[in-house]
Structures are given as C-alpha cells and as structure tokens.
Amino acid sequence: MAVYTQLLVRRYLSTRIIPLIAVAAVGLCVALVVIVVSVMSGFLDNLRASGRTLMGDVVISYPVQGIPYYKEFIADVLKLPGAAAATPLVDTYGLLRMPYPGGPNKDVVTAQVWAIEPETFSQVTELDRTIWWKPAASPQEALAMAEDDPRRQQDLSGLYEDAKVLRERATDRPGALLGMHVSIVNQRQRDGSYRPRNSMWWMPNHEITVTLVPISEKGTVSQSNSRVFKVVNEVMSGVFQVDKNRVFIPLKEGQELLRLDEAPIVDTTAVPDASGNYPVIGTSPARATQILVRAKEGVTPDELRVQVAEAYEQFYLQKSADESVRTRPPAAEYVSIMTWEQRLRDLIAPVEKERQMMRILFSITYLVCAGLILAIFWSIVSEKTRDIGILRAIGASRMGVLWIFLRYGLTIGMVGSGVGIALAWLVIRNINAIHMALGNDAPPWLYVTFFLLAAGSAALTVRALTRSRILSVLLWTVATLALVGIGTGLVLHRGFLIWDPAVYYFATIPSEMDWGNAWITAVGAIVFSVLGAAVPAARAADIDPVRALRYE
Amino acid sequence: MTMHPHSTPPHAAEGVLLSACDVVRTYRMGRVEVPVLKNASIDVKPGEWVAILGSSGSGKSTLLHLLGGLDRADSGTVTFRGEHVGGYSQSRLDRYRNEHIGFVFQFYHLLPELNVLENTLLPATIGIGRFEWMRRQGEIRDRARMLLERFGLSHRFRHRPAELSGGERQRVAIARALMHNPDVLLADEPTGNLDAKTGDTILDMIAEQHRAGLTVVMVTHDQWIAARADRTVHLVDGRVA
Numbered sequence: 001m002a003v004y005t006q007l008l009v010r011r012y013l014s015t016r017i018i019p020l021i022a023v024a025a026v027g028l029c030v031a032l033v034v035i036v037v038s039v040m041s042g043f044l045d046n047l048r049a050s051g052r053t054l055m056g057d058v059v060i061s062y063p064v065q066g067i068p069y070y071k072e073f074i075a076d077v078l079k080l081p082g083a084a085a086a087t088p089l090v091d092t093y094g095l096l097r098m099p100y101p102g103g104p105n106k107d108v109v110t111a112q113v114w115a116i117e118p119e120t121f122s123q124v125t126e127l128d129r130t131i132w133w134k135p136a137a138s139p140q141e142a143l144a145m146a147e148d149d150p151r152r153q154q155d156l157s158g159l160y161e162d163a164k165v166l167r168e169r170a171t172d173r174p175g176a177l178l179g180m181h182v183s184i185v186n187q188r189q190r191d192g193s194y195r196p197r198n199s200m201w202w203m204p205n206h207e208i209t210v211t212l213v214p215i216s217e218k219g220t221v222s223q224s225n226s227r228v229f230k231v232v233n234e235v236m237s238g239v240f241q242v243d244k245n246r247v248f249i250p251l252k253e254g255q256e257l258l259r260l261d262e263a264p265i266v267d268t269t270a271v272p273d274a275s276g277n278y279p280v281i282g283t284s285p286a287r288a289t290q291i292l293v294r295a296k297e298g299v300t301p302d303e304l305r306v307q308v309a310e311a312y313e314q315f316y317l318q319k320s321a322d323e324s325v326r327t328r329p330p331a332a333e334y335v336s337i338m339t340w341e342q343r344l345r346d347l348i349a350p351v352e353k354e355r356q357m358m359r360i361l362f363s364i365t366y367l368v369c370a371g372l373i374l375a376i377f378w379s380i381v382s383e384k385t386r387d388i389g390i391l392r393a394i395g396a397s398r399m400g401v402l403w404i405f406l407r408y409g410l411t412i413g414m415v416g417s418g419v420g421i422a423l424a425w426l427v428i429r430n431i432n433a434i435h436m437a438l439g440n441d442a443p444p445w446l447y448v449t450f451f452l453l454a455a456g457s458a459a460l461t462v463r464a465l466t467r468s469r470i471l472s473v474l475l476w477t478v479a480t481l482a483l484v485g486i487g488t489g490l491v492l493h494r495g496f497l498i499w500d501p502a503v504y505y506f507a508t509i510p511s512e513m514d515w516g517n518a519w520i521t522a523v524g525a526i527v528f529s530v531l532g533a534a535v536p537a538a539r540a541a542d543i544d545p546v547r548a549l550r551y552e
Numbered sequence: 553m554t555m556h557p558h559s560t561p562p563h564a565a566e567g568v569l570l571s572a573c574d575v576v577r578t579y580r581m582g583r584v585e586v587p588v589l590k591n592a593s594i595d596v597k598p599g600e601w602v603a604i605l606g607s608s609g610s611g612k613s614t615l616l617h618l619l620g621g622l623d624r625a626d627s628g629t630v631t632f633r634g635e636h637v638g639g640y641s642q643s644r645l646d647r648y649r650n651e652h653i654g655f656v657f658q659f660y661h662l663l664p665e666l667n668v669l670e671n672t673l674l675p676a677t678i679g680i681g682r683f684e685w686m687r688r689q690g691e692i693r694d695r696a697r698m699l700l701e702r703f704g705l706s707h708r709f710r711h712r713p714a715e716l717s718g719g720e721r722q723r724v725a726i727a728r729a730l731m732h733n734p735d736v737l738l739a740d741e742p743t744g745n746l747d748a749k750t751g752d753t754i755l756d757m758i759a760e761q762h763r764a765g766l767t768v769v770m771v772t773h774d775q776w777i778a779a780r781a782d783r784t785v786h787l788v789d790g791r792v793a
C-alpha cells in the first residue's frame with residue numbers, strides 16, 4: 001500500500017462536503033433499518049415473553065366441566081422430563097360489582113375470572129412480576145419514580161405480600177387481583193406509571209363482589225353465586241386485552257362459586273334418613289378447567305406438549321380402568337392440549353403477517369439505501385476521473401487507483417455505520433420518551449430556540465445580500481424558511497400518540513436494540529459502500545488515462 | 553523484444569534516448585476511423601530540446617502521449633534507450649512513466665485537494681513503497697522544497713492549486729515533473745494557457761533545466777515558442793516532417 005493512496009483518501013475525505021453527505025446517507029439508512037427492525041423484533045419478543053407471562057408453555061384445557069383428579073394428573077406431569085412446574089386453574093366469565101360510584105347503584109362489569117393457586121401459578125407464569133403495587137426493587141428505582149407515584153408515597157410491601165397469596169392476611173379474607181384496566185380508576189401517565197383518577201377510588205382500598213354462574217352437567221344454568229373479595233392488588237401484564245379483562249381469585253373460592261369443588265355424591269333413589277338427607281355413596285372430585293405447564297429450560301413448548309399429551313392419555317386409561325373411580329376424566333380427544341403459541345394464534349397470526357410485510361419493506365429499504373450509496377459513490381468517482389488520469393500519467397498503477405476508492409468507500413461505510421448505529425441506539429433507548437414528547441405540546445424553549453436560529457439565519461441572509469453572494473443568499477434563505485417552518489410547526493403542534501396500547505396489545509414500545517441485526521446491517525452498509533465505490537472505481541481504473549486526462 | 557527494423561535506428565551509435573518509429577494511431581468515432589498519426593517518426597537524443605510544431609488537432613498531444621507511455625500505438629514502435637516501450641508489461645509501463653518521464657500539461661493538471669508541496673511530492677509517493685518512504689522521507693521532502701524554492705514558490709507550500717495563478721500552477725507542475733529526476737520532460741503546450749510574459753518565464757525555467765542536461769520534448773502550435781528549442785520538427789498530416 002503506497003503512501004499516496006493514504007494521502008489522497010485522507011484529503012478526499014477531509015476537504016470536501018460530499019463524503020459528509022455520503023456518511024450521513026449511510027448513517028441514516030443504517031439507523032432507519034436498525035430502529036425499525038429492533039422495534040419490530042422487540043414487539044415479537046414481547047409477544048413471545050407474554051406467552052410465558054400469561055399461561056406458561058403448554059395449556060391443557062377442558063372448559064366448563066373441568067378435569068377431575070387434576071391433582072393426580074399434575075403429579076404425573078411433574079414427573080415428565082420436560083416439565084418444570086404445573087398449576088391448576090378454573091376460568092370462566094363473571095360479573096364484578098365495582099366499589100364506585102358512591103351511592104347504592106354501583107358499576108357492574110363483565111370480566112374473565114381466573115381462579116388460581118397463587119404459589120404454583122407464579123411458578124408457571126410470571127404473576128409476581130406483573131403485580132403492580134409493590135415497593136420499588138431498589139432505591140434507585142424509587143428515586144426514578146415521580147413524587148406523587150403511590151408506589152413511592154406508600155409502603156406497599158404488605159399489599160404485595162397479600163397479592164402473592166391472594167388473601168388479605170390481616171383479616172384472612174380472600175383477595176382478588178384486578179387487571180390494571182379492569183377498573184376505570186387507573187390513569188396511565190406519560191412516564192408509564194399509574195395514578196388513581198381520584199385517590200378515594202384507589203382500588204386496593206376497596207372490595208369487589210364477584211358473581212359466577214355454575215353450569216350443570218346437563219349444560220343448564222344454575223343459581224348464580226356471589227362472594228365479596230378484598231382487592232389485594234392490581235396486575236399489569238403489558239398485554240392490553242388481558243389487563244382490560246382479567247381478574248384473579250383463589251382457586252378454592254372459584255371452585256366453590258362454580259360448584260367445581262369436592263362434594264359428596266348422594267343416592268337420590270334411596271330413602272332419605274331421618275333428617276331428610278340421602279345416603280352418601282361417594283365423592284365427586286374437585287375439578288380444574290385448565291392446567292398450565294411450564295417447560296424446563298431448553299425444552300421447547302412443542303416437545304413438552306407431546307409429553308403432556310402422552311401423560312394425559314396414560315392418566316385417562318388408568319382412571320378408566322380403575323373400577324373404584326366413579327367420575328371419569330374426559331377422553332384425550334376432547335381435551336385441548338396446546339402450546340401457548342397455538343392458543344394465542346389469533347393474536348400472533350396478524351403479527352406474523354405484519355412481520356412478513358415488514359420483511360418486504362426492509363428489502364426495499366435495503367435496496368433503496370444500497371442504490372443511494374452506489375449513486376453517491378458513482379458521482380464522487382466520476383467527478384474524480386481527471387484526477388485518475390493525472391495519477392496514471394505520473395505512474396500510478398490501476399490497482400493503486402482502485403485501492404484509493406476502495407479505501408474511501410470503506411472509510412465512509414465504517415464511519416457511516418458507526419454513526420448510524422449510535423443514532424439508532426439513542427433513538428431506540430429513548431423511543432418511549434420521544435413518543436411521549438410527541439404526545440405533548442412542544443415546550444416553549446424549543447420553538448423559541450428555532451425562532452432564534454431563524455433570526456440568526458436571516459441575519460446571515462442579509463449579510464450575504466450585502467456582499468451579493470447569490471448562492472449564500474439562496475442557502476441562508478432556505479435555512480431561514482426551514483427554521484421558521486419548524487418553529488411554527490412546533491407552536492402549532494398538538495400532542496398525539498401513535499402507539500395506542502388498545503391497538504398494539506403492549507403498553508410500551510419495545511426499546512431494546514437488536515444487536516445481531518444491527519451488526520448485520522452495519523456490515524451490509526460497509527459492503528455496499530465498498531461495492532458502490534468499487535464499481536465506478538474499477539471503471540475508472542479501466543479508463544484509458546489519455547481519455548481521463550481529456551475528461552472535462 | 554520485438555525486432556522491428558527501426559527499433560535499432562542506424563544512428564543509435566550516436567545515442568538516441570527516445571524515439572518513435574512509423575507510429576500509427578487511429579481513433580474510432582462511431583463508424584468513422586480518424587487517422588491521427590500516419591507513420592510518424594521522431595528521434596530524440598540525450599540532452600536535446602526538440603519542439604514539435606503543428607496546428608491544433610494535428611496529433612501533437614497524441615504523439616507525446618505515445619512517447620510517454622500513456623497510450624499505445626496501433627502500429628510502429630516507441631523505443632526508450634533501445635527498449636521497446638510497446639512491449640513493456642503494465643507495471644513496467646507505470647514505472648517507466650513514474651521514473652523516466654516527466655509530463656507537463658497545458659492545463660497544469662494538479663490535484664485540487666492536495667497542496668503545492670503534496671502535489672510536488674506525488675511522483676515520489678507513487679514510486680516508492682511505505683518503508684522506503686519512511687526511510688527517505690526527509691531527503692525527498694528536501695528535494696521538493698528545493699525545487700519549489702528555486703521556482704519562487706517558497707511561500708506557497710501549504711496553498712491549494714485553486715489559490716495560485718496560472719503561472720504559479722505551471723511552475724508547481726514543472727516541479728512535480730522534475731521531482732523524480734526524469735530522463736525526458738514531455739511538455740504539451742506548457743505556455744498555451746498563459747500570457748506571453750508568464751509563458752516566457754516558464755520557458756526560461758525549462759531552458760534552465762535543459763542547460764543543466766535535461767532532455768526536453770515540447771509540443772506547441774506557436775513557432776516563436778518553438779524557436780526556443782534546439783531543433784524544431786513539424787507535424788503535418790500525421791507525419792513528422
């Protein structure tokens with residue numbers, strides 16, 4: 001590598017504006033692709049994580065009637081090589097009588113009620129993590145919260161412990177956990193925290209009445225049952241549909257309300273005894289409508305599903321063969337055993353579609369960026385055709401000429417990629433703050449700054465006018481108009497939010513950088529920069545030096 | 553080496569440094585063939601200053617490019633110290649231009665991004681490798697400064713070509729051509745873009761180098777300028793007369 005190539009690359013880079021434009025173009029392209037891909041794949045990761053957060057890896061479900069002897073079946077499941085934890089639950093729809101408004105006529109809302117065993121449920125899902133009203137994990141986290149955040153103002157450790165056992169421990173009353181948006185009380189703040197609309201109605205201070213309707217074996221509706229639960233906490237899974245509808249109560253209470261608890265079986269054909277009771281001939285076992293299973297580390301949901309399905313088959317055969325068992329579990333073909341992905345297909349399918357759309361859009365973006373880089377380098381090298389002729393006339397080799405422009409492209413590609421990744425990182429890390437800022441009206445200091453800059457630019461326009469520099473006048477006029485335009489836009493700007501949690505399932509925009517993709521994009525940009533420089537440079541190296549010298 | 557009948561001219565004994573023998577160069581413009589040089593021959597002896605006089609478009613530049621190894625003849629030979637330049641490999645040809653030839657052009661042809669000193673150093677930085685550069689850098693830079701000082705450019709080292717007058721630019725171009733101590737200076741209308749007075753000083757500089765022993769081939773369409781040379785040949789109708 002000769003000395004002159006290094007010298008020329010340095011001079012070409014440092015004395016001209018066009019490499020800056022090229023660096024900016026490469027950087028913006030890289031940033032664009034990295035930001036969009038990161039947000040999109042963060043979104044899919046969230047969806048994936050939410051599967052585990054909400055329902056573990058595999059769900060065994062037999063609605064309404066429920067699966068009897070589920071404790072034995074869970075014991076079988078826990079022996080499976082792929083299962084890490086399992087938990088029973090009863091799910092149904094019910095009515096909630098809310099504490100508000102004041103007076104006798106309270107709001108009643110419908111909700112999806114999940115009756116759970118909180119300890120095992122937390123092993124399968126991440127219920128603990130989603131409990132909202134809890135003390136800050138660290139002093140730093142507490143300091144990061146707003147002053148008026150209830151999580152900072154109050155000692156919530158008691159409430160948190162209550163939530164973990166779904167019971168108000170002081171009075172031993174059964175507790176209920178509400179999804180964050182089940183009540184109308186919680187208002188989301190710009191920083192993502194919540195405040196009660198009216199502190200009087202802060203839900204953990206209140207009780208709700210849950211009304212559930214048992215369904216008989218014949219499929220008819222029986223007398224509904226109600227019970228009062230102390231609201232022990234609220235949960236925020238981040239999946240809007242869930243946070244809007246779900247309520248957790250203890251399994252025992254749920255089973256009782258739905259008459260799925262253990263009960264004696266009486267012979268109504270026999271003669272009742274003196275007090276009018278029929279003779280007891282057996283026990284109807286308690287039931288669970290769903291069993292959630294979590295896979296061990298390294299076991300895929302699909303592998304676990306196969307194991308669980310096999311275990312259920314065994315369980316069914318064993319119970320059917322046992323003469324002493326009066327209540328048989330449903331046969332395997334009636335029980336749905338699915339991975340969380342299969343269960344959430346309705347939610348995932350559109351996202352997958354969107355992802356395919358995004359892939360196509362990315363390919364186009366990549367191509368456009370590559371074309372842009374190619375075009376910029378083409379013009380840079382064409383402009384240097386005569387220099388190439390001069391260099392050849394004083395003895396530079398074709399490889400030397402080629403090498404100059406390859407290094408040039410390589411440098412611009414690397415600097416541009418670095419700038420792009422840094423920019424993408426900044427934007428992604430602050431994407432929620434940026435989104436929130438868009439949601440607010442612009443602060444006065446911002447548009448005042450723009451107007452001041454516009455005034456400065458106008459002054460420079462006048463100065464250029466007095467010196468009669470047409471290009472400067474033109475450029476400064478454009479700059480002045482642009483700055484005034486931005487300032488006026490900011491004054492007129494009224495906050496709007498693009499990311500509506502009701503539409504996008506998740507409450508916040510994913511803000512994790514997808515580093516794998518970022519590196520691939522950066523390397524791609526460098527390759528395209530080098531290629532973009534190489535094609536015209538190779539052409540230039542091929543040019544007859546005499547022609548290049550005559551080139552004007 | 554191809555043995556062309558003229559590759560060892562009869563007067564080789566007297567010492568011919570650079571010669572063209574029966575060179576033909578034809579340009580194609582679409583379907584039309586434009587013959588520019590038709591069996592042109594010229595011999596240049598060491599230490600000689602030859603002027604090639606011809607009207608505009610007569611092929612003077614083309615002949616100079618052939619002599620300097622920038623272009624290849626369709627037929628005929630160019631010989632340098634008895635060696636057939638047309639038979640050189642690409643890298644040998646690059647070295648020939650770098651070490652033995654110094655070009656000076658009508659439009660100066662300096663690199664706009666490099667300053668005066670860097671432009672002057674260019675042949676040295678092209679011709680030698682990184683290690684030799686590191687070893688001999690000081691000596692090479694001294695030579696460039698010495699040349700520029702001799703041409704009255706000592707206060708211009710850090711200036712860009714755009715900041716110089718035409719005469720100053722041409723002086724930098726000559727300094728660059730002389731940087732590597734070439735055997736032949738090929739000057740293509742070196743004063744063509746300058747006023748008469750400035751042109752004279754440029755010619756004075758060339759004359760001074762010539763007196764110091766440099767072989768010069770200069771192309772011009774002006775017979776008064778050609779008169780400064782030892783010998784003038786005419787390029788008419790693609791031939792040297």
Ligand SMILES: Nc1ncnc2c1ncn2[C@@H]1O[C@H](COP(=O)(O)OP(=O)(O)O)[C@@H](O)[C@H]1O
Pocket residue numbers: 547579580581586588606607608609610611612613614615
């Ligand atoms: N690359 C080319 N293609 C076609 N014609 C050319 C090319 N280069 C030069 N010519 C033609 O060849 C002729 C001689 O050119 P040139 O050697 O530059 O003449 P001079 O230097 O004597 O003015 C001119 O007519 C010119 O138009």
Ligand SMILES: [Mg+2]
Pocket residue numbers: 612613614740
């Ligand atoms: Mg010419």
